[in-house]
Amino acid sequence: MPKILGRPPAEEAKREDIVSAALVLFRERGIKATTIREIAAEAGVTSGALYRHFDSKVSLAQALFEDCADRMTASLRQAAGETDDPREALTCTTRALLEFSRAEPAAFGYILDRHEREVQRAQVGRVLPKDVFEETIRAGVEREHFPPQDVSLSAALIIGMSLRAVFFHEREMLESSWEEMADRVVAAARRVVTQE
Secondary structure, eight states, X not given: OOOOTXXXXXXXXXXXXXXXXXXXXXXXXXXXXXXXXXXXXXXXXXXXXXXXHOSSHHHHHHHHHHHHHHHHHHHHHHHHTTOSOHHHHHHHHHHXXXXXXXXXXXXXXXXXXXXXXXXXXXXTTOOOHHHHHHHHHHHHHHTTSSOSOOHHHHHHHHHHHHHHHHHHHHTTOOSSOHHHHHHHHHHHHHHHHHTO
């Protein structure tokens, strides 16, 4: 989590402990079923200390969602920027989404959990993981590497397919290894945008 200027290191460490504890508890129990007192206890701080960083459970849940989404977005942006070829950028971005699910399973799961009632929509202007896919596909269309298409629909298909593949793999519902699954998802993502 990025440091906020002017916050003492000990306070930043407490904030990170609170965010980490909230991630664990929200993933295990859900936002509604988790209390501020439980988060504070898990983080090793008092409820008052928690309230110095977040004014409510909803603001904590929102900050956590934004932090997790920002980390995923940064990972996807880095992958997309590794090449100027939109086809390769799509491959790298799709693989980065799959790798993020393995490297940060709690953050990945939290992003995917449906918290529409508890967590406000992302702030206007905030770049989300889906935006990186849309930018990559749009660049491919503009450069005529991909045929004209509904960029948002193509991004939704790729993300949805990736998420279900990860879900099935985590629950051992696939015979394929992780590598085989990732290769098939990447190949399918390319077919989505090339419309072959």
